[in-house]
Structures are given as structure tokens and as C-alpha cells.
Amino acid sequence: MPWTVVKPMLYALGFVVLAHGLYRxxxxxxxxxxxxxxxxxxxxxxxxxxxxxxxxxxxxxxKPETLLPDKTPELRPFGKVLIVTVVFFAVxxxxxxxxLVLVGQVLEKGLGIRVSVIVRHIAIVLILAVAVIMxxxxxxxxxxxxxxxxxxxxxxxxxxxxxxxxxxxxxxxLQAERPFKVGxxxxxGEIMGEVVEMNWRATKLATLxxxxxxxxxxxxxxxxxxxxxxxxxxxxxxxxxxxxYGQPPGKVKAVLMQAVRGxxxxxxxxxxxxxxxxxxxxxxxxxxxxxxxxxxxxxxxEDRVMTxxxxxxxxxxxxxPFPIRNVFHYRMTQGFVQDTVQPGSPEVTAILxxxxxxxxxxxxxxxxxxxxxxxxxxxAGETLVRQSEPGDSFMIIAGGRVSVRVNxxxxxxLTDHDHFGEMxxxxxxxxxxxxxxxxxxxxxxxxxxxxxxxxxxxxxxxDALSKELERIHAENLxxxxxxxxxxxxxxxxxxxTLLGLVKRFFGLKA
Numbered sequence: 001m002p003w004t005v006v007k008p009m010l011y012a013l014g015f016v017v018l019a020h021g022l023y024r025x026x027x028x029x030x031x032x033x034x035x036x037x038x039x040x041x042x043x044x045x046x047x048x049x050x051x052x053x054x055x056x057x058x059x060x061x062x063k064p065e066t067l068l069p070d071k072t073p074e075l076r077p078f079g080k081v082l083i084v085t086v087v088f089f090a091v092x093x094x095x096x097x098x099x100l101v102l103v104g105q106v107l108e109k110g111l112g113i114r115v116s117v118i119v120r121h122i123a124i125v126l127i128l129a130v131a132v133i134m135x136x137x138x139x140x141x142x143x144x145x146x147x148x149x150x151x152x153x154x155x156x157x158x159x160x161x162x163x164x165x166x167x168x169x170x171x172x173x174l175q176a177e178r179p180f181k182v183g184x185x186x187x188x189g190e191i192m193g194e195v196v197e198m199n200w201r202a203t204k205l206a207t208l209x210x211x212x213x214x215x216x217x218x219x220x221x222x223x224x225x226x227x228x229x230x231x232x233x234x235x236x237x238x239x240x241x242x243x244x245y246g247q248p249p250g251k252v253k254a255v256l257m258q259a260v261r262g263x264x265x266x267x268x269x270x271x272x273x274x275x276x277x278x279x280x281x282x283x284x285x286x287x288x289x290x291x292x293x294x295x296x297x298x299x300x301x302e303d304r305v306m307t308x309x310x311x312x313x314x315x316x317x318x319x320x321p322f323p324i325r326n327v328f329h330y331r332m333t334q335g336f337v338q339d340t341v342q343p344g345s346p347e348v349t350a351i352l353x354x355x356x357x358x359x360x361x362x363x364x365x366x367x368x369x370x371x372x373x374x375x376x377x378x379x380a381g382e383t384l385v386r387q388s389e390p391g392d393s394f395m396i397i398a399g400g401r402v403s404v405r406v407n408x409x410x411x412x413x414l415t416d417h418d419h420f421g422e423m424x425x426x427x428x429x430x431x432x433x434x435x436x437x438x439x440x441x442x443x444x445x446x447x448x449x450x451x452x453x454x455x456x457x458x459x460x461x462x463d464a465l466s467k468e469l470e471r472i473h474a475e476n477l478x479x480x481x482x483x484x485x486x487x488x489x490x491x492x493x494x495x496x497t498l499l500g501l502v503k504r505f506f507g508l509k510a
Contacts, residue, residue, distance in 0.1 A: 091131045170217035174198070184229040185295040188220055194296065208299065234267060234291045237298060241309060242283030244321045249276050252286060252318060259312040260290050264381065265301035267291040283321050304381070311379045341398050341442055344371040348444060351396060357422050357472065360464030365454045372453070374445040384435040384443065385421065392448040394425035400441025405434045406485040413438065422472055425451060426465065427501040432476075448506075455506050462508065466499035473498070 180186045184195050186205070191213050193205030203220050205213045228235050243252050253274040260272045272290040279285075292301050313320065341347055349370040352358055358366060375398070378384055384402065385391055396419045404411045404420070411433065414420065423429050425448060455462055473492050480486035503509070 091127065095127055170221040173221055174203070174217060179225050180227045180230070184227055185235075186228065187226040188215055189223040191215070208296070228295050234270070234293050235295050235298070236270075236289055236291050237302060239288045239290075239302060239305060240277070240285055241288070241306075242280060242285050242320060243313075244319045245284060247284075247318050249284065249286075251316070252284070255312050255316050255318060256286060256288055256309065259308040260288055260305055262382070263290075263301065263304045263308050265292055265294060265297060265304065267293060307379055308382065311377055311382065315376045315378075341375055341444075343373055343375060348373070348375075348398075351398060351417060351444065354417060355396060355419060357394075357419070357465065357468050359468065360461050361454065365458065365461075368454060369446055369450050372446075372450045374447075376443050376445055378437040378441045378443070380437055380439050380441075382437045384437060384441075385431045385433075387432065387434040388430050390428075391421060391424035391431045392428055394421045394446045394451075395419060395435075396444040396446075398442045398444055400443075401438045402441055403436045403438050405436065406432070406480060406483070409483065409485050411479060411483045411485060422469060426469060426505065427498070428505045429501075452506055455502075455508065459508055462502055463495075463499060466502055467495045469498045469502070470495040 180195055182195050182198060186193070186195060188203075188205070191205060191207070193207040193213055195203065196206045196212075197204040200217075202214045202216050205215065207213060241256070253276075256274045257272060260266055260274075261268070266272065267290070270291050272288065274289075275287050277285050277287045288305070290305065292298060294301070310320075312318075344367075349366060352366050352370055358369070361369070378400075384395065387406065397414055397416055399416055401413055401415045402420075403413050414435075420433070420435060421431070424431060425446065428448075455465075470493065477486060477490060477492050481488050481490070
């Protein structure tokens with residue numbers, strides 16, 4: 001093989017190696033990896049063109065009679081096709097890199113401007129077509145007859161691909177109308193999901209069960225579309241609940257509002273609403289409307305709302321009735337099974353006897369407190385008391401577990417027969433911590449009125465209670481200082497100071 005052929009071949013091979021090495025150097029960048037096929041094809045074609053330029057007589061790209069020194073080399077049809085192909089892939093690589101860098105990185109990730117896949121592809125196809133036509137025209141190819149021939153072929157292909165073309169046209173129409181965008185939660189017919197992709201043929205939805213549903217664009221365009229993210233990201237949800245006829249609607253609506261407002265995920269604005277919607281056969285039916293901005297989590301948020309309603313109803317003596325055509329022999333306020341943790345029960349009295357704060361009280365006084373206290377049930381996540389808010393109740397955990405938080409820092413957890421709120425009930429001071437239920441938690445609540453009758457009947461017990469308060473206050477302060485949420489130099493209050501506060505709060509003689 002003559003050196004005049006080997007030398008251009010080595011140049012071409014070196015060009016391919018150089019192009020491949022450049023790709024390996026830059027492939028750590030995502031846009032470069034995305035054009036790997038087009039880039040390698042372009043490299044090979046350019047190497048082939050380089051070889052043809054350096055050794056024009058070897059590949060037969062030129063007409064032999066034009067390779068004479070006094071002639072201008074003229075390409076054969078194969079040579080023209082090679083140049084057009086090189087231009088095609090060069091423009092394709094440039095366009096894809098521009099698309100990935102400018103649109104993907106700068107516009108979408110940098111500025112948050114989302115451009116649909118269909119629009120991007122249409123732009124690439126149009127620019128490619130213009131580039132190819134310009135190169136063909138510059139090469140002396142008659143473009144008019146070629147376009148006429150391609151039009152006939154396009155018509156034949158169109159008849160065979162009616163469904164596919166219908167989806168493409170529907171996809172373009174959806175892009176023009178923009179009833180939704182990627183990231184929106186939509187319902188198409190009976191299918192609900194998050195839009196994760198829109199391409200030429202179909203729209204892909206991710207359902208709440210983490211499944212993909214791929215809908216042809218023609219189906220989407222024909223069906224009813226509900227966009228949960230438009231015109232605003234907030235979405236209203238509606239729930240219904242029935243309540244016994246014996247409860248005043250004003251009270252029920254107030255309790256429902258409290259339950260809904262405190263549920264995690266429910267927006268404070270717009271304000272939730274409650275209506276009486278029907279007087280049914282066996283219940284008054286209420287409808288609750290609230291707003292959320294995390295549509296994907298709407299089943300969990302609705303569950304929290306409905307769960308909180310049950311606990312709020314339980315604490316306020318509100319019953320969700322059974323159909324009146326069924327007969328049940330049970331006490332409405334206690335359910336099917338007798339609850340042993342009830343005011344005045346031996347179990348409750350035994351819990352009170354074990355409380356250090358109540359040790360100075362005699363059995364008759366403990367029985368009085370047992371009969372006057374309240375029993376309340378809280379679900380996990382509910383706040384029993386909030387730091388800095390006023391309070392005048394003392395709570396004993398009859399079952400469950402709570403978190404004690406000061407300035408949003410968890411100090412400790414309390415469980416069965418632990419207690420809190422003694423300073424509030426005895427001195428009227430604001431709550432010193434926030435208490436949040438970690439599990440279903442049942443508490444015994446003794447308010448100021450419970451203690452007032454006992455202390456006024458037996459003022460002598462106040463001295464003993466003050467000493468016990470001193471011990472509890474010292475323990476709590478030590479725990480707070482160890483957790484770093486209290487001044488390490490703070491001193492616990494003395495029994496004498498607490499005695500004066502208790503007497504002042506209950507109006508006893510000094």
C-alpha cells in the first residue's frame with residue numbers, strides 16, 4: 001500500500017483516537033454523556049472525510065476525470081451524501097449539547113423555566129431539516145423534486161401510522177393548551193397521578209401506589225382532565241361525619257374546628273369550614289372542608305384529621321351513632337367494653353394514692369379528687385399542653401407515653417403514672433414545657449376546682465403540699481439544667497416561697 005494512502009489513513013485513525021480521548025476526558029459532564037452515540041458517529045464520519053480530503057483518489061468520492069491538476073475536484077453522489085451526513089450529525093451534536101446545557105441546566109435548573117420535551121424536539125427537527133436542505137442546495141442537489149418525492153412517501157407512511165400520528169398531534173395540542181405540566185397532580189378520567197413525563201406519544205403518570213400509568217396523548221386529549229395544582233397549589237378536601245342528635249350543632253362544629261386546625265398538613269389559611277349538611281335517619285351529618293398544599297400526602301392528612309376527630313369527640317362526650325334500626329345494649333359514653341379508668345373507680349383512686357404530690361391527703365380527700373377529676377384520651381402527635389400558655393390543671397398519665405419539650409428541645413419522656421402540671425394547678429403559673437403525646441395516651445386531669453374544695457376544707461394540708469412542690473421543682477430544674485435549657489446558676493424555690501404562691505392562688509389566709 002503506497003505511503004500516499006497510508007499517511008492519510010494514519011491521520012484519520014489519529015483523529016478518531018483523539019476524538020475518543022476527548023470524549024473520555026469530558027464524559028464526567030452529563031451533557032457529554034447524553035450525546036455519546038451521535039458524537040462517535042460524527043467522529044468516524046469526520047475521520048472518513050479527512051481521509052478523503054488527504055487521499056481523494058482512494059475512496060472514490062470524486063469523479064476521476066476531475067482529479068487532474070488543472071481541474072477542480074468534483075464530488076460523486078456518494079461524496080455529497082457523506083458531506084450531508086457529516087453536517088447532519090455535526091448539527092445534531094451541537095443542538096443536543098445546546099439543548100442539554102442551555103435548556104436543561106440554565107433554564108430549567110438555574111432559572112426554573114420548564115420547556116416541554118415536544119417543543120424541544122420540534123425545534124431540533126426543524127433546525128436539522130433547514131441545515132440539511134442548505135447543504136444539499138450548496139452541493140448542487142435539486143431540493144424541489146426530492147421534497148415532492150418525500151411528500152408522497154410521507155403520505156403513504158401517514159396512512160399506516162394514523163394512531164401514532166394522532167397521538168403526536170394530540171401531544172402538540174396539549175403542549176399548546178397546557179392544561180397541566182410536569183409535576184402537577186391530575187386526574188384523567190378515573191386515573192389519578194403526578195405527571196412525570198410528556199413526550200410525543202404519551203403522558204406518564206405516577207400514581208399514589210408508586211405505579212406508572214402511560215396514557216396515549218389522544219386519550220388524554222379526549223378525556224376529562226382535573227388538575228389539582230391549578231389555578232393554585234392549594235387543594236380543598238371534604239370529609240363527612242355523623243353525630244348523635246343530642247349534641248348541639250354549635251358545640252359539634254367548634255370541636256370539629258379544633259380537631260381539624262391542629263392536624264399536621266392542614267393549612268391555617270384558608271381557614272377550615274364546617275357545615276351541617278343533612279338531618280339523617282340516625283345522625284346529624286356534618287361536612288368539613290380544609291385545605292392542603294401537599295396533594296400526594298392527602299390520604300395521610302385525611303387520616304390524621306379523621307383520627308383526631310374521634311379523640312376530640314371522645315374527650316367532649318360526643319358520640320358517632322350506629323344506625324337506629326340496630327339495637328345495641330351498651331352505655332354510649334363507655335363503648336362496648338367497660339373502661340376501668342373512670343372517675344371514682346378503684347383503679348383511678350389507686351393511681352392517686354401513688355402520687356407523691358398527693359401523699360399529704362387523707363383517703364376521703366383522695367376519693368373526692370377521684371370523683372371530680374376528668375379522664376381524657378389523646379392520640380399520637382397531639383399536644384396536651386403548650387409552653388408559656390396559661391394552665392390550671394395537673395395531669396397524671398394513666399397509660400401511654402409523652403414527650404416533654406422546652407424551647408423545642410426534648411428534655412425527657414414520661415410514661416405510666418408519671419405526672420406534670422403541678423406548678424400550674426397549685427400556683428397558676430404558665431406552662432413551663434410543651435407536652436406532646438407519642439402514643440395513644442390516657443390522662444387523669446385534676447383542675448383548680450378539684451383542689452380548691454380540698455384545700456379550703458383542710459388548709460393545714462397546704463404546708464405539706466408546699467414541701468412536696470419544693471422537691472418536685474428541684475428535680476425538674478435539675479433535669480432542665482442537665483439538658484442545657486435552663487440557667488445552670490438558677491436556684492430551686494423554697495417551700496416558703498411556694499407556700500405563699502399557693503395561698504395567694506387559692507385565696508387562703510396567709
